[in-house]
Amino acid sequence: MPLTPHGSLRAVCGPAATVGTSLEGLMIAFRTPAEGAFLRAQDVRPAAHDADGLIYAPALSFPRHATAQQVIDTLRHMRPDAASSSYLFVTGEAGRLIGALSLHQLVVASPDARVESLMSPSLISLPEDLPAEEQARILSDSGLMALPVVDGLGRLVGALDAGDLLDAVEEEATEDMYRLAGVHKDEEISRPLSLAARDRVFWLIINLGTAFLAASVVSSFQNVIAHAAVLAAFMPIVAGQGGNAGTQTLTFIVRSLALGELRFANARQILLREIAIGICNGLCIGLLVGLLGWLWKGIPALGVxxxxxxxGNLILASVAGVVVPLALKALRIDPALASSIFVTTVTDVCGFFFFLSLGMLALQMGYL
Incomplete structure (x- = not known):
C-alpha cells in the first residue's frame, strides 16, 4: 500500500471484506510522525435497522489527530459506496464522537491540517434508544442531510440519512393508514387470500359489537320513532356526519403524534383548537341540514x-378524535391501531342519543 507524504497508512481488512468492495468489518489505522504509533478509527459498520425500522447508514469516522491528506487517501482506497453517510465523523478518547466535517471542508483544507481543527464541534447527535418519531423530527428540524447516532457511552453507532428517513416515514405512513382501516400492515395484492381475510375479519367483528351498541340506543327510542317516523330519515345523516368529522380530527391527531408535533404537554391547546373547529363546523352544517330538513318536510321543529x-355530535366528534388516540398512547397502545373504532362508536351512539332525545322532547311538546 502506498505511503502518504505525512506518514504511513495501513488499511486492515477483516475476513468479511476487501478494500474497495465492502465496508463490513473494515478498520482504518494511521501512523503519524507526531504520534509515532498506530491510531485506529472506529470500526466502519454496515447499514443497520433499529427497533423502529429506521435505517442507519454506515458512519465513516476518523481519530481527531488524523490529517486531511490521510483521510482523503484512505477514502480513495476504501471507495465507500452510496450507502455511507454524507458526512465524516471525528472521534476522541474511547471512540466517543466529538465532531463532524463535510467532504467540502476536507478537500479545501491544507493537507497537514488535522481533522479536529476542521470539524464542527457543535454537533447534533441522536441517541440510538430515542423513538423513531423523535429521531425523524430532530433530523428534519436540523436541515442537515444526515445526523450521527450514538450509544449510551457516546460512541458512534451509525448515521441517520435523510433519504433513508424518507423511506421509513413513507413506510410508517402506509402502516398507519392501514391500521386506521383495520388492515394488516403487510397487506398487498400478492398476499394470500386466507391471511388477508383472517386479519380483516377480526376488526369487522369488533366493529359489529360497537354497531350493536348503537342499535341498542336506537331500540330504546322505538316508541318515539313509531310516533314520529320522519326522525328515522335523518338518523344516518347525523351519525354519518359525526363519523366523518371524527375521522378528520383523528387523522390529523395520529399524524401529529407520529411526527412528535403533539405531546401531552401541548395536548390541552390542541384539544381546545379542535373543539373550536367542531363548533364552527357544527354551526355551519347544523344550520344547513336544519334548513334543508325544514324545507324538505315542512316542519320547523324538525329542522331545529x-x-x-x-x-352537538360534531363537537363531540372533535373531542373524541383528540382524547381517544391520546388515551391509547398513554396506555402504550398504537393510536393508529384502534382509534377509529372507538371514535366511530362515540359518534354513532351519542349522535343517535342526542337526535332521538331532542326528537322525544319535541314530540312531548307537540311540535312533531
Whole structure:
C-alpha cells in the first residue's frame, strides 16, 4: 500500500471484506510522525435497522489527530459506496464522537491540517434508544442531510440519512393508514387470500359489537320513532356526519403524534383548537341540514332538532378524535391501531342519543 507524504497508512481488512468492495468489518489505522504509533478509527459498520425500522447508514469516522491528506487517501482506497453517510465523523478518547466535517471542508483544507481543527464541534447527535418519531423530527428540524447516532457511552453507532428517513416515514405512513382501516400492515395484492381475510375479519367483528351498541340506543327510542317516523330519515345523516368529522380530527391527531408535533404537554391547546373547529363546523352544517330538513318536510321543529343534534355530535366528534388516540398512547397502545373504532362508536351512539332525545322532547311538546 502506498505511503502518504505525512506518514504511513495501513488499511486492515477483516475476513468479511476487501478494500474497495465492502465496508463490513473494515478498520482504518494511521501512523503519524507526531504520534509515532498506530491510531485506529472506529470500526466502519454496515447499514443497520433499529427497533423502529429506521435505517442507519454506515458512519465513516476518523481519530481527531488524523490529517486531511490521510483521510482523503484512505477514502480513495476504501471507495465507500452510496450507502455511507454524507458526512465524516471525528472521534476522541474511547471512540466517543466529538465532531463532524463535510467532504467540502476536507478537500479545501491544507493537507497537514488535522481533522479536529476542521470539524464542527457543535454537533447534533441522536441517541440510538430515542423513538423513531423523535429521531425523524430532530433530523428534519436540523436541515442537515444526515445526523450521527450514538450509544449510551457516546460512541458512534451509525448515521441517520435523510433519504433513508424518507423511506421509513413513507413506510410508517402506509402502516398507519392501514391500521386506521383495520388492515394488516403487510397487506398487498400478492398476499394470500386466507391471511388477508383472517386479519380483516377480526376488526369487522369488533366493529359489529360497537354497531350493536348503537342499535341498542336506537331500540330504546322505538316508541318515539313509531310516533314520529320522519326522525328515522335523518338518523344516518347525523351519525354519518359525526363519523366523518371524527375521522378528520383523528387523522390529523395520529399524524401529529407520529411526527412528535403533539405531546401531552401541548395536548390541552390542541384539544381546545379542535373543539373550536367542531363548533364552527357544527354551526355551519347544523344550520344547513336544519334548513334543508325544514324545507324538505315542512316542519320547523324538525329542522331545529336536526340542527342542534348535528352541532352537538360534531363537537363531540372533535373531542373524541383528540382524547381517544391520546388515551391509547398513554396506555402504550398504537393510536393508529384502534382509534377509529372507538371514535366511530362515540359518534354513532351519542349522535343517535342526542337526535332521538331532542326528537322525544319535541314530540312531548307537540311540535312533531
Amino acid at each position: 332538532v336536526v340542527g342542534v343534534a348535528m352541532l
